[in-house]
Amino acid sequence: MPASAPPRPSPAAAAAAKPKSAPQKAMEKLGLLRDIDLALHLPLRYEDETQITPIGRTREGDTVQCEGEVIECRIETRGRRVLLVRLEDETGDLLLRFIHFYPSHQKSMAVGQRIRVRGELRHGFFGREMVHPTFKAVQPDTPLAEALTPVYPASAGLPQTYLRRAIASGLQRADLRELLPQGTVPSSLPPLRDALNFLHHPPPQARLGTLEDHSHPAWQRLKFEELLAQQISQMQAQRERALLKAPALRAKPGGLVERLLAVLPFGLTGAQQRVSEEIAQDLALGQPMHRLLQGDVGSGKTVVAALAAAVAIDAGWQCALMAPTEILAEQHFKKLIDWLEPLGLQVAWLTGSVKGKARQKMLDAAASGAAQLVIGTHAVIEDKVTFARLGLAIIDEQHRFGVAQRLALRRKLASMDLEPHMLMMSATPIPRTLAMTYFADLAVSTIDELPPGRTPIVTKVFADGKRQDVIEKIAQEVAGGAQVYWVCPLIEESEALDLNNATETHVELVDALPGFEVGLLHGRMPPAEKAAVMARFSSGEMSVLVATTVIEVGVDVPNASLMVIEHAERFGLSQLHQLRGRVGRGAVASVCVLLYTGPLSDTGKSRLRAMAETNDGFEIARRDLDIRGPGEFMGARQSGAELLRFADLQEDSLLLQAARRLAPQLLDKYPEAAQRQVARWLGSKAEFLKA
Structure with a gap:
């Protein structure tokens, strides 16, 4: 019997099997997959x-x-x-x-x-x-x-002629029907299809200025559409969250919270008491808390987190605390062990460096419920980590985590049809316009008072030519018993950046400061070695610590009163503010020296000027938002999703207000139109807005 001929592949299967050209691969990399993606890929000029x-x-x-x-x-x-x-x-x-x-x-x-x-x-x-x-x-x-x-944003292997043809074709095919009911779009704005056709192919008499500064009505229509989709998604998330169930966590009278307050070696500030009560009220509800605890560097967020954990544990549930770096996680671990272990609680420690039997022991303690508090890094959200009864998840420096990671932590209680309460902490205060937009469904608690005894930090800006003067000042300070941080942006040679690395600076300072111990700390050192160096600096045995930004958050050495940040122009503004916050933790007047290498860009000048002019974290955050946009505040960068492509939070506040007014009306009266609006503009990114 003759063998039957193999079935012929369908045209679609044949097209899929055909190897992709370089331009096709480049377009996929840019996310230009659907006709609507092509229609919304707008010209640069x-x-x-x-x-x-x-x-x-x-x-x-x-x-x-x-x-x-x-x-x-x-x-x-x-x-x-x-x-x-x-x-x-x-x-x-x-x-x-x-x-x-x-x-x-x-x-x-x-x-x-x-x-x-x-x-x-x-x-x-x-x-x-x-x-x-x-x-x-x-x-x-x-x-x-x-x-x-x-002229479109492109990449290597993607010629403008190819991209123009693809976009013109996608623009014709894309479904650009009006989704919004008549009368809901501001009357000054054109229909969406007209707006896009105009932006892709403006007539010769079009005013280029209004196209380039995005003030043209066609641009305004796109911004309004995008902001509306984003607001609908946020309000939807808020409503969905209100329907979810979470364990109701209430502290017992005379229980763990009161015992913890009794053993603390300090009293709470008024601001710490206020935000602790706000958090306790949320935890007592049967729906998931979604609260951001924000406070400037050194305002005492850790003790507020400890009190929240005590509420959860007192109610018979577990708490997880996740920090972005092992050093910061360890800092929390040491403080919380000191406060909680004397009260009879078991605290588990889970990071990437915990291996073998020690790791298994921690995993078993979390899974059985024996460990009431689990502290660690990203390791806490791995699939292998299970909890018996996770009632509260605390995420420190939340902007350093991707929203996808926050979603993973929330799913740890899915088997019980419950969600854990979520407390996010940040020393990078969220500007009001950003909170209105990205955190529309997020309650915000603010510690707006520093603990007593904190000294103001004087910030000085010097060109790198003053380096030797700075080193002489360090010699005077350490001779008087002070401790000094010296922060470098790189740890190895880079052809692209002509910077002194941490290793070279370490050698330079060892030579310049005979008789004083100068340590080196960077991200590639084994965890045990990092811990040993940090311990010597914390105990006062080491006078100078040369480090990369691994000391950016959480490290607390009250005797350190001088911080030098080398190549300060290479750091972001919030990062500079975080680093500066490592000093000024004791009673001694503290100084932060910013060394820069010219010529400075306009952005570099703006950052250094802001640092010299203010110590206020909220003002720093406002200026930072002006300089670099909202991506990092959200942790959007780590999710791979740029959440606002066209609108600008500062410039488009009137459009944002109009979108905020319209979003609930659409959800209530035209839910299908609201859903289509979110699908068109956000697609899968809507999930990230719910984190």
Whole structure:
């Protein structure tokens, strides 16, 4: 019996099996997968190819389009090979200079060929010239473009011509029907399809200024749509969360909370008492708490977290505390063990460096419920880590975690059809506009009072030329018994950044400070070695600690009164503020020295100026938002999802307010339209907004 022929693949399967071209792969990398993705991939800028400027009327510095006949085409080989093409029209001639070229260039621009070129005009030794202009062969009757030519964000392997064709095609196919009921869109804004067609292909008379600063009504429509989808998603998350169940956690009279307060070696500030009560009220409810505890560096968030944990444990449930680095997790571990173990509680320690039998012991303690508190790093959310009764999850420095990681921690109680309460902590205060937008369903508690005894920190900014003066100052300080941090941004040589690394600085300071111990701490050291170095510095045996940003958060050495941050221009503003907060923890007046290497960018100048002008974490956060946008506050960067592409929180506050008013109306009266709006604009990113 003859073998039957194999079934022929379907056209779709055949297309899927076909290897992808470089441009297709580049488009996938940019997230250009759906027609709507292509329609929403908007130009960075525009080129005007709608008119020809006679060569004789061009002016130096102008970017113009000219057309003429090639009268000379030759390769010059003095020094490096250069293709020189002379173009002529009835008003004058123009030299085109190509340093990088192919044989096809010579064919396209052979003598006698008519070509159209576009580039920046300059005056060279041989008169008017353009270097590497765009060009194409034309006929005398070849029509001009009817709209401005878009220039899109692209990447290597993705030519503009390919991208323009793909976007024009996607724009035609995309479903751009109006989803919003009539009368709900501000009357000053155009229909969505009109807005997108205009932005992709603006007419020659369009005012480029309003396109480039995104103030044109077409841009405003896109921003409104995006903000509306985001607000709907947030309000939806808030409503869904209100339907979820969580364990009701109430402290017992005379129980663990009161016993903890009795053993603390200090009294609570008024702000700490207030936020502790806010958290306790949330925990007592049968729905999941979703609260952000924010307070400036050194305001005492750890003790508030300990009191929240005590409430959960007193009610018979477990608590997990997750920190972004092992050093910070260990700092919490030491404090909480000191406070809680004398009260008879078992605290488990879980990080990537805990291995073998020790790790299994911790896992068993969490799974059985023997460990009432589990402290660690990302290891806490691994699938193998199970809890008997996880009632409260505390995440420190929440902006350092991806929202996907926060979602994973929330799922630890899914088997009981419950959610743990969630307390997120941050020493990077959230500006009000950001809280309104990204944290619409988040309750915020603020510790706005520093514990007594904290001294203000004086910040000084010096160019790197003053380095030796700074080292001499350090020698005086350590001779008087002070301790010093010196922070470096790199730990090994980099060809891209000409910076002194931590190792070199360590050697330099060892030589400059004979008789004093100078330690080195960086991220690649084994955990045990890091712990040993930190212990010597904390105990006062070590005078100077040269470190990378592993000491950014949580490290508490009251005797350290001088902080030097080398190449301060390389750090973000909130990171500089966090680092500065490592000093000023004792009664001694403290100084933070910012050493920079010029020339400074405008952003670098803004950061250093802000640091010198204020110690207020809220003001620092506001300026930081102005400088770098909202991504990192959310932890959005780690999720891979840029949550706002078009709108700007500061500039578009009126649109945001309009979206906030409309979102609940749509959810109540037009739920299907609301769902379609979220799907179109956010897709899978909506899940991240619920974290």
